[in-house]
Amino acid sequence: MGKRLKLASQRKRDRKIAAMWIEGNHTQAEIGARFKISASAVSMALKRRGVRNHPQAVKAMRARLSKRRQNEIALGKRPGRPPIWPDCPAHLKSDYCRFRKAYGIPAAEARAMLEAVA
Secondary structure, three states: OHHHHHHHHHHHHHHHHHHHHHHOOOOHHHHHHHHOOOHHHHHHHHHHHOOOOOHHHHHHHHHHHHHHHHHHHHHOOOOOOOOOOOOOOHHHHHHHHHHHHOOOOOHHHHHHHHHHHO
16 A cells, blocks of 8 residues: 555656646756755656656746856856947947848947947
8 A cells, every 4th residue: 555655646746847847937956956856856757747858848948048048148157259239229239230140241340330320
């Protein structure tokens, strides 16, 4: 009887873990901390439930990682290409992007041209 109870408890926990994962607001480490298990145990629980690569969870994870990377680049903690003109005025931003992307003008030249006009 004890083994059945343990399996039922494990299935109930796995359902809660899967729900938190699909929700997309938590990492595996955060879920593990919530249930006092390791991140690899969370991964196995997700695999048992068949939701490890659920599209909604993957999309949320990618968005979270992208946001984290942008913050690290902005703070200088991670190498990357910071914006050439971070304080670009709002009314010039579209022109700046057009010069850069459509016409292939280097960033410094595009900025100099727009600053001269403004």
